[in-house]
Amino acid sequence: MxxxxxxxxxxxxxxxxxxxxxxxxxxxxxxxxxxxxxxxxxxxxxxxxxxxxxxxxxxxxxxxxxxxxxTGELEGVEYEQIRYEGYAPGGVAVIVDCLTDNRVRTVADVRHAFGKFGGNLGTEGSVAFMFRKLGVLSYGPGADEDRITEAAIEAGADDVVIYPEDGAIDVVTSPEAFNDVKDAMVAAGLAPEIAEVTMRADNDVAVGGDTAQQVAKLLAWLQELDDVQDVYSNAESGDW
Incomplete structure (x- = not known):
């Protein structure tokens, strides 16, 4: 061995x-x-x-x-925000948000990733309409459902999602209310394990087997690219 x-x-x-x-x-x-x-x-x-x-x-x-x-007090590099949209195998929609100082390099890297794992890069707006931008405060299994729900409603959250399979909880907010709700939850002694403004799909696409593995590899490859900040997809799989 x-x-x-x-x-x-x-x-x-x-x-x-x-x-x-x-x-x-x-x-x-x-x-x-x-x-x-x-x-x-x-x-x-x-x-x-x-x-x-x-x-x-x-x-x-x-x-x-x-x-x-x-802000110009020190010399630095200027980065440009670019969003790429495309499809992974199985019709999975993917959004790739980048910050780059070289657009040509970045699009080549992203296009290569999609092609390598059986996906294809789409045009602007081709999948973004399937996603919503929102704030999410996540609590792990065993979280106090009653306390979190009560505090979240009082703080002005839009929704509280409870996952019955393990008891995990997501508090969902608008992007604009995210910081205020997070501050209120922390002040109530309910600091989340993860808190972020993210993109979530309205409907997920179920994939399995080899397709799921290809999707997972594509998403992981994209995440590793230096110019990529965030990767979002609507993939739903029990295979990763």
Whole structure:
């Protein structure tokens, strides 16, 4: 039986993944600050990006540097927001949100990924109409359903979704109310495990077997691309 990777190799892999996450968040902080100003109190998108950075132990110095580069206090690179839409195998709709300093490189990488795993890149608007932008605060199995539901309603959430199979709970908000609802839930002693503004499909597409594996590989490949910030799909599968 062969030996697994060394401790050093595993540490290097973890460090590399952490670096990739940091890069994506720093780009998001920069674009948010450039678009809406460097004060998170008046820029909900920037505040959400900062919270995401703090959640992965990004230092405040790194965050402040990213904001200063975006607002012109320090020299930095300007990134462009681009959204690509397409289909994975099985008719699964996919949205790929990118931040890039080289549009030609990014579209080539995204198109290659779709082609490699049996999908195809579509035109603007070809699948976006199937998704809604919303805020989601997620609580794991065993969460206090009554307390969360009561606090969420009082905070102005749009919906509370309870998953009977394991007791997990999602509190759903509009993007505009996300920060206020999150603050209220935290103040009530109900900090979510995950809190994000995301895209969710109105209807999921069930896939299985080899098709599900191809879809999973495509989504994972896209997530690993340096210029890709977020990947959304309407795939529903028990095979991954």
């Amino acid at each position: 062969g030996r697994g990777p060394s401790i050093e190799a595993r540490k290097n892999a973890v460090d590399a993944q952490r670096g990739k996450i940091f890069t994506k968040i720093i780009r998001e902080i920069g674009v948010a600050a450039r678009a809406g100003g460097g004060d998170p109190a008046g820029n909900p998108r920037l505040r959400a990006a900062i919270d995401k950075g703090l959640s992965v132990n990004m230092s405040k110095d790194v965050i402040e540097r990213a904001i200063k580069k975006a």
